[in-house]
Amino acid sequence: MPTISALGIGSGLDIASLVEQLVQAETSAKRSSLIRREANTQARISAFGTLQGALSALQSKVNSLTTGGALETLSATSSDEDIFTAIATSSANAGSHSVEVITLAKAHRLASGSYASGDTVIGTGDLTIEVGSESFSVNIDSEENTLAGIMNAINDAEDNPGVQASLINAGGVTRLVLTSTETGTEHSLRVTQSGGDGGLAALVYDPGVDEQLSEVTPATDSQIRVDGFLHTASSNSIDDVLDGVTLQLKAGDEGNVHQLAIAINTSTQRAAIEGFVQSYNAAIASIGSVSRYNSDTQQASALTGDSTVRQLGNSLRSALSAISPGLAAQIGSLSEIGIDIQVDGTLKIDQSKLDDALANNPERVRALLTGASGIAVQLSTVLSQYLGSGGRISTALERLEGQLDGIEDDNLRLDDRAIALEERYRRQFTALDGLIAQMNSTSEFLTNQLANLSSFTTRRNN
DSSP states (O other): OOOOOOOOTTTOOOHHHHHHHHHHHHHHHHHHHHHHHHHHHHHHHHHHHHHHHHHHHHHHHHHHHHTSOGGGOEEEEESOTTTEEEEEOTTSOOEEEEEEEEEOOBOOEEEOOOBSOTTOBOOOEEEEEEETTEEEEEEEOTTSOBHHHHHHHHHHOTTOOSEEEEEEEETTEEEEEEEESSOSGGGOEEEEEESTTSGGGGGOEETTTEEOSEEEEOOBOEEEEETTEEEEESSSEEOSSSTTEEEEEOOOOTTOOEEEEEEEOHHHHHHHHHHHHHHHHHHHHHHHHHHOEETTTTEEOTTTTOHHHHHHHHHHHHHTTOOOHHHHHHOOSGGGGTEEEOTTSOEEEOHHHHHHHHHHOHHHHHHHHHSTTOHHHHHHHHHHHHSSTTSHHHHHHHHHHHHHHHHHHHHHHHHHHHHHHHHHHHHHHHHHHHHHHHHHHHHHHHHHHHHHHHHHHHHHHO
């Protein structure tokens, strides 16, 4: 609102203050109403945001049950983890197996003869290295003809399929060592040379033909027996013997049989169910906090009476009991696996009852929670209706954002009205001030004339 210029010269009234008070009297009620509407709308937006966060957390836990395989988790336990360890996925089958680790897979390693240092000149030419069925060549010129230069040329080769060169300084001498980056006989090394000054012949390794490099570690495959059946692999990580199980071999122990136990991982399942219950309770608490009415203080929450929130609460409660007749015949309700519904709508776990269900009826637990018409599946359907673009909460937030835009427009219109009122009152009071000034001037003139007339009469009589 523009500053009102000083008025009231003719009337002596504080016209600026009068105009301000009149404008405020006509706009304050509307301004206060807009402020309240904006605060209420912002509070509703914040409440929906809080609710959205709680539902998203619940959706994450539900997804871990329905699509993350949290209830399908199996554990694989080795009787001697110094010999081998194991990891099982949901595609594994529970049971026990005997495992004998005969040999480990090893990477092929070759070493040159001893030299004074890495700066020792070896020679020039082409060095060809085969790694199993793949090969690459490096050209060694006069700038790379030292032991260190050859090492760098091998490591820097863009088409190197898997060999690492290094220098070993030990016993006062230096050796070039070539190591396959992968284990197994299918990644064994072969080194040949051609051209140049012939010095690279000292680095040749052609088994059975010319072996200038010495074999430090032969390339070997791993060998194991699982339930008496022999299996050979190029790696110490074996995932093709038992479905859904990966064995990590740690040490050879030929002649000794160790046990592998694959069982339902109840601790992981329990943790997943506990996480789900905690998130569900947090969502119920969030619904209560944004919609409850305090009868003692007669205070409503931001979303008290909101139909979207009311329908959400009803839908979540219904999902907990939406069990198909066929499934109900196996397990009638959540309470039969140790999950009780409290009076306030939250869930409470009976730990011993849940542990018993997981240990003795894991299939039924999974059917109740993640079956085709299981509770987690029902909840997932409900949550998808409220979350994400186009969901009911997003729609409600868009409506509230639209209301904020309308309130802003109303504020702008009220500002325009206040300016118009100020200008009108200023014109009116300016006119009044001028009229009063004119009347004061006339009064002063008449007073003076009357005083002159009285003086004239007095002189004449004398």
